[in-house]
Amino acid sequence: MSAIRSLLRNAVGGVLVLSFALLMALPLVDAAGRSLGGLHLPGSADLVQAVTLWLTFAGGLAATSAREHLTLSTAGWIGQGRAGRAARALASALSAGVAAMLAYASWNVVMANRAEGHILEMGIPAWTLDLMMPLALGAMALVFAWRAGDGWMARAAGFLAIPAAFLPGLLPGGPSIAYGLAALAGLSLLAGTPVFVAMAGVALCLFFAQGSPVAAVPAEIYRLVASPTLPAIPLLAGAGYVLAESGASARLVRCFRAWVGFLPGGMALMAASVCAVFTSFTGGSGVTIVALGGLLLPMLLQDGQEEGFSLGLVTASGSLGLLLPPSLPVILYAIVAGGRDQAVPPDRLYLAGLVPGLLLLVLTGAYGILKSRKRARTPFEGREALAATWAAKWELLLPVLIIVLFASGRTTMLETAAGALAYTIAAECFITRDIHPLRQLPGVLLKASALMGAVLILLSVAMGLTSWLVDAMIPDAILAWTTAHVHSKLVFLLALNLILLVLGSVLEIYSAIVVLAPIVAPLGATFGIHPVHLGVIFLANLELGFLLPPVGLNLFLASSRFGTPLPRLYRHVLPFLAILGIGLLLITYVPGLSLMLPRLLGKG
Amino acid sequence: TLKLATLVPQNSSWFRILQEMGTEWEKASGGRVKVVFYPGGRMGDDNDVIRKMRLGQLQGAVLASPGLAEIDRSVYALSIPLAFESTDEVYRVLDRLRPGLERTFESKGFVVLNWADGGWVRFFARRPVAGPEDLKAQKFFQWQGDTHTLEIWKTAGFNTVPAPAPELTTGLQTGLLDAFLTSPQVVLIMRYFEKAPHMTDLRWAMIMAGTVVRKDAWEKVPADVRPALLKAAQDAAGRLRRDMAASEATDIEALKRAGLKVVPVDARARTRWEDMLRGAHGKIRGAYVSAQAYDEAMAIRDELRKGGRR
Ligand code: NA
Ligand code: NA
Numbered sequence: 001m002s003a004i005r006s007l008l009r010n011a012v013g014g015v016l017v018l019s020f021a022l023l024m025a026l027p028l029v030d031a032a033g034r035s036l037g038g039l040h041l042p043g044s045a046d047l048v049q050a051v052t053l054w055l056t057f058a059g060g061l062a063a064t065s066a067r068e069h070l071t072l073s074t075a076g077w078i079g080q081g082r083a084g085r086a087a088r089a090l091a092s093a094l095s096a097g098v099a100a101m102l103a104y105a106s107w108n109v110v111m112a113n114r115a116e117g118h119i120l121e122m123g124i125p126a127w128t129l130d131l132m133m134p135l136a137l138g139a140m141a142l143v144f145a146w147r148a149g150d151g152w153m154a155r156a157a158g159f160l161a162i163p164a165a166f167l168p169g170l171l172p173g174g175p176s177i178a179y180g181l182a183a184l185a186g187l188s189l190l191a192g193t194p195v196f197v198a199m200a201g202v203a204l205c206l207f208f209a210q211g212s213p214v215a216a217v218p219a220e221i222y223r224l225v226a227s228p229t230l231p232a233i234p235l236l237a238g239a240g241y242v243l244a245e246s247g248a249s250a251r252l253v254r255c256f257r258a259w260v261g262f263l264p265g266g267m268a269l270m271a272a273s274v275c276a277v278f279t280s281f282t283g284g285s286g287v288t289i290v291a292l293g294g295l296l297l298p299m300l301l302q303d304g305q306e307e308g309f310s311l312g313l314v315t316a317s318g319s320l321g322l323l324l325p326p327s328l329p330v331i332l333y334a335i336v337a338g339g340r341d342q343a344v345p346p347d348r349l350y351l352a353g354l355v356p357g358l359l360l361l362v363l364t365g366a367y368g369i370l371k372s373r374k375r376a377r378t379p380f381e382g383r384e385a386l387a388a389t390w391a392a393k394w395e396l397l398l399p400v401l402i403i404v405l406f407a408s409g410r411t412t413m414l415e416t417a418a419g420a421l422a423y424t425i426a427a428e429c430f431i432t433r434d435i436h437p438l439r440q441l442p443g444v445l446l447k448a449s450a451l452m453g454a455v456l457i458l459l460s461v462a463m464g465l466t467s468w469l470v471d472a473m474i475p476d477a478i479l480a481w482t483t484a485h486v487h488s489k490l491v492f493l494l495a496l497n498l499i500l501l502v503l504g505s506v507l508e509i510y511s512a513i514v515v516l517a518p519i520v521a522p523l524g525a526t527f528g529i530h531p532v533h534l535g536v537i538f539l540a541n542l543e544l545g546f547l548l549p550p551v552g553l554n555l556f557l558a559s560s561r562f563g564t565p566l567p568r569l570y571r572h573v574l575p576f577l578a579i580l581g582i583g584l585l586l587i588t589y590v591p592g593l594s595l596m597l598p599r600l601l602g603k604g
Numbered sequence: 605t606l607k608l609a610t611l612v613p614q615n616s617s618w619f620r621i622l623q624e625m626g627t628e629w630e631k632a633s634g635g636r637v638k639v640v641f642y643p644g645g646r647m648g649d650d651n652d653v654i655r656k657m658r659l660g661q662l663q664g665a666v667l668a669s670p671g672l673a674e675i676d677r678s679v680y681a682l683s684i685p686l687a688f689e690s691t692d693e694v695y696r697v698l699d700r701l702r703p704g705l706e707r708t709f710e711s712k713g714f715v716v717l718n719w720a721d722g723g724w725v726r727f728f729a730r731r732p733v734a735g736p737e738d739l740k741a742q743k744f745f746q747w748q749g750d751t752h753t754l755e756i757w758k759t760a761g762f763n764t765v766p767a768p769a770p771e772l773t774t775g776l777q778t779g780l781l782d783a784f785l786t787s788p789q790v791v792l793i794m795r796y797f798e799k800a801p802h803m804t805d806l807r808w809a810m811i812m813a814g815t816v817v818r819k820d821a822w823e824k825v826p827a828d829v830r831p832a833l834l835k836a837a838q839d840a841a842g843r844l845r846r847d848m849a850a851s852e853a854t855d856i857e858a859l860k861r862a863g864l865k866v867v868p869v870d871a872r873a874r875t876r877w878e879d880m881l882r883g884a885h886g887k888i889r890g891a892y893v894s895a896q897a898y899d900e901a902m903a904i905r906d907e908l909r910k911g912g913r914r
Contacts (some may be wrong), residue, residue, distance in 0.1 A: 108659060109659065216659065325774070410780070
């Protein structure tokens with residue numbers, strides 16, 4: 001048994017490291033080939049998509065075997081007694097059933113892709129690469145079933161859950177009991193079911209109850225993973241991991257302390273700024289925390305900030321920068337909300353979002369300064385500043401490289417991300433030699449991909465749940481109800497803030513924009529709100545929605561990255577939420593913050 | 605219930621026409637058919653929508669050429685570059701191709717209820733483009749989703765930059781991209797003309813659009829109401845065509861007022877484009893569109909042209 005297990009683990013590990021290597025190499029070859037004049041890998045975009053899918057699902061499997069999936073830490077309350085064992089057995093069996101159902105449903109998706117008949121280079125049918133999805137999910141089901149307990153009885157029950165999951169489909173009353181099952185899946189969170197399993201279970205049951213095929217859930221998972229913007233995320237996160245595992249954080253702390261140590265809260269402001277830049281690149285999918293958290297949290301702690309504050313700061317900073325270029329949500333809003341009679345051009349939206357985006361950043365930093373004003377300061381010393389900068393030069397060059405590559409128009413976003421990872425590996429393995437390229441690097445990448453797998457699966461399952469809400473037109477109903485009851489501009493704006501905050505925390509961000517923006521834009525027009533200002537309000541709300549308890553994505557991601565229980569995280573994030581809330585109100589009720597800059601530049 | 609998805613924006617005259625069609629369907633069927641639309645890409649782009657149709661989450665969709673081509677590439681026979689003189693000619697060729705096209709779609713499990721178009725695409729660029737050599741000197745955006753088209757441009761010696769669609773905006777800003785093929789309407793809405801103020805006066809190709817429904821879902825519609833539904837769909841297509849034809853001129857006018865310059869293409873430049881296409885003929889006929897559909901469309905066009913001169 002253990003021999004098979006270690007063999008499988010090595011196979012999954014091999015797949016993950018290979019996927020990472022390909023994901024990094026393919027865009028780099030494209031970028032280099034283009035500047036060398038026309039050299040180009042045919043079908044490289046397809047391959048990048050497939051490799052991202054592999055990273056997600058093989059990574060998810062690795063996370064399952066390493067127990068890295070996010071759970072609510074309530075299972076500890078149940079205790080070790082008989083009741084505790086029973087609860088854990090139930091949670092594992094349910095996880096096995098849900099994973100099995102997802103595997104079956106994703107098999108259907110793969111067959112639908114097969115019907116498309118898309119052939120990759122060298123005659124490989126594209127659908128064969130997608131088989132990783134049902135395979136990995138099926139393996140996850142087996143791992144969960146095995147975990148139902150130590151005795152054969154419990155394990156048998158765990159394996160029985162796999163066929164049992166398909167029973168509702170065979171029973172005549174299946175759809176009506178599915179609502180009950182959805183509730184059960186939700187409640188099983190308390191017994192320690194991973195969050196992604198519970199969300200997937202709820203989504204599967206809801207689609208089934210409505211009479212739609214359950215394959216709707218993995219179809220949405222596939223849609224997210226195969227979206228062209230996603231591959232940049234594991235690349236940048238990989239770079240963040242390599243930095244976190246090297247001595248970079250100590251060097252960077254020394255450097256920043258030397259330069260801004262005399263300024264109280266300088267480190268907090270720096271952390272928030274770095275997060276903002278990163279988020280503007282990753283498009284506010286919340287992955288900033290996963291990628292940079294491991295680097296920034298130790299830096300803040302080494303700088304002597306208290307732990308709760310540091311956790312709150314990193315969590316809250318994870319979506320700053322959503323309004324700043326080249327953030328994709330801004331472009332998407334412009335595409336979706338703009339029409340022939342009411343244009344919301346993206347460059348204008350970027351301009352308008354500049355002051356509000358920086359305002360939210362400054363508010364976060366100001367709170368950091370306030371919190372640390374009593375702390376000892378380091379006096380500024382020119383020589384130490386220069387020495388510390390020199391010591392951290394290779395890490396400091398990374399953001400310079402990213403900005404130069406991208407802003408000079410030499411590379412696409414994906415190629416920039418690949419360049420960032422390649423540079424980081426080169427710097428930490430071969431220049432500073434903090435990480436041994438053969439003995440340590442694969443391990444670091446594996447650890448990174450298990451966590452990325454956990455995160456990407458969580459993100460994509462959230463898409464699945466969002467997709468049910470969209471299919472059932474729930475957001476439309478909420479907005480329609482509100483507008484029927486709201487008649488003044490002031491109240492409308494307030495209601496808009498509330499609704500967008502709540503829906504923004506529940507819905508995946510791109511779906512939130514695509515579904516809500518076309519409804520909100522004409523409403524805003526009837527209340528006489530400038531379309532560009534409305535766009536800024538809209539995006540600022542989504543930015544805050546990431547932090548809104550109980551289900552804001554940043555909270556989940558921070559909890560899984562730092563192993564902090566969610567309730568504790570809620571407490572630490574609250575002050576930041578309050579401060580950013582004030583910023584949001586300012587942005588909403590002072591149109592000048594958004595509209596002044598475009599007007600000054602003659603683009604009003 | 606028929607659930608139909610489309611990329612057509614929610615607040616557009618296009619979508620209003622589709623909604624009218626839905627209402628007529630419900631009325632004509634006496635409420636036996638319910639129609640729910642998911643506009644503006646809520647269900648994802650055309651690939652996602654087709655996958656969801658195949659899985660049965662959606663029953664139908666209003667798709668543009670790239671989406672229709674995911675079901676069968678023969679639809680690109682109507683979008684062969686520089687092959688047609690006018691919208692009218694495209695539709696006259698379509699009328700003759702339709703039975704065969706619709707049979708092909710039916711064999712893949714989809715019924716096509718109507719045909720309309722998304723207008724002509726033209727080159728827009730940072731610096732003026734009259735002939736192929738002007739385009740070769742600029743970085744040319746290609747949607748990374750269509751490998752066939754991408755390879756054709758690449759092989760013909762163009763400096764293509766494959767990227768996801770939203771990156772066109774940032775790419776124009778940073779200088780990653782200079783030129784692209786799209787319709788004036790898109791340029792107007794996205795204000796691309798601020799970075800790419802030159803439009804080539806050449807109707808490159810027409811983008812088709814169509815309403816498709818899963819065959820089994822269509823057959824579940826009571827047989828006696830199907831003709832009424834079909835008629836409503838055809839009427840809607842007529843309105844869509846008129847709307848599109850009318851908006852082309854107004855959009856270009858609006859673009860000119862906003863500072864767009866129209867680059868004329870003289871007979872010599874047009875010949876150079878045609879020479880370039882002739883060089884890529886082996887791939888356009890075969891990879892871009894199946895050889896059979898290509899030959900059929902061209903044969904019908906030539907026959908119609910001859911008939912017109914007689
Ligand atoms: Na969706
Ligand atoms: Na969200």
